[in-house]
Amino acid sequence: MKMEERKIIVSRLLEWFRRHGRSYPWRENTEPYRVLIAEIMLQRTRADQVLPVYRSFLEKFPDPTFLAEAKPEEIEEVFAKLGLKWRAEKVKNLARVLVSEYDGRIPDTRKGLLSLPGVGEYAADAVLCFAYGRNATVIDANVCRVIERLFGLKPIGEARRDLRFRRAAQRLVPKRKARELNWAIIDLAAIICTPKNPKCDKCPLEEVCLYKRKRDVAA
Numbered sequence: 561m562k563m564e565e566r567k568i569i570v571s572r573l574l575e576w577f578r579r580h581g582r583s584y585p586w587r588e589n590t591e592p593y594r595v596l597i598a599e600i601m602l603q604r605t606r607a608d609q610v611l612p613v614y615r616s617f618l619e620k621f622p623d624p625t626f627l628a629e630a631k632p633e634e635i636e637e638v639f640a641k642l643g644l645k646w647r648a649e650k651v652k653n654l655a656r657v658l659v660s661e662y663d664g665r666i667p668d669t670r671k672g673l674l675s676l677p678g679v680g681e682y683a684a685d686a687v688l689c690f691a692y693g694r695n696a697t698v699i700d701a702n703v704c705r706v707i708e709r710l711f712g713l714k715p716i717g718e719a720r721r722d723l724r725f726r727r728a729a730q731r732l733v734p735k736r737k738a739r740e741l742n743w744a745i746i747d748l749a750a751i752i753c754t755p756k757n758p759k760c761d762k763c764p765l766e767e768v769c770l771y772k773r774k775r776d777v778a779a
Contacts, residue, residue: 568768569710570734570741576764577744580751584611587743592666592691593623599683600651605642607750613641624664627655650678668692682720689738697730698742702749709753709771 584607586598597617601610617638621627627635635648654677658664666687667673673684682700689696704719707728715722733741752763758771766772 565768566731569765570732570737572764573732573744573748574737574740577740577747581740581743581747582607582750585615587690590691590739592668592687594618595691596666596679596683596687597651599686600647600654600678601642601644603683605644609642613638616641621655624655624658624666627651628659630655647678653677654679666691670696686742689742693739695733695735695738696742697726697733698746699726699729703729703742703745705755706745706749706753709758710765710769712770712774 584598586594598610598614601614601617620634620638621630630652632648632652635652636645639645639648639651657676658666662672667676668688670684670688673679673687674681682698685696685698688694689698699720701720704715704722704725707713707725708715708719711728713722713724713728715725719725729745732745748763748765752759760766760769760772760775763769763772
């Protein structure tokens with residue numbers, strides 16, 4: 561990726577996000593606990609489904625201490641609304657660790673976040689970027705789909721574990737706009753660059769996207 565191409569991609573993504581980016585409470589209030597809970601709920605679950613459950617959860621358990629002191633069945637009741645009752649035990653264990661080992665604070669290092677029950681690489685990077693403003697790259701299957709189409713990369717094994725995808729995404733993330741850029745790619749994947757029937761004609765990156773070029777040639 562040439563520097564000029566990178567600048568075009570970044571500027572167009574940020575401009576598109578300013579106009580079309582989705583608004584969610586975990587984006588408006590980026591307090592670390594709120595971001596972490598949102599990311600746990602969002603795993604393999606649509607954001608629109610998570611929204612009412614997320615609000616209900618924070619009303620009942622506004623911080624790690626409340627969560628650690630809650631009865632397991634209280635947490636299960638909330639997660640059951642997402643069909644994720646089994647995830648309640650992990651969240652309960654997470655709260656215990658946060659209170660006992662971190663004095664109720666969310667770690668601000670990748671190593672610390674990955675040591676928490678139920679927190680994987682995606683959630684750790686998301687908290688670092690969205691809550692702490694770090695220049696972290698947030699990679700999941702949806703982000704990988706955008707990267708694959710944009711640069712014509714073919715994954716070796718699981719795309720999100722293919723270092724080429726992470727490196728490509730890392731080169732895009734600017735130091736001062738990491739949150740917005742990561743959100744822009746996430747939203748582009750959800751709204752435009754969908755798994756089936758992507759809306760290439762509405763994509764801000766259509767002029768630099770290899771997938772779009774190949775699609776036009778084949779048409």
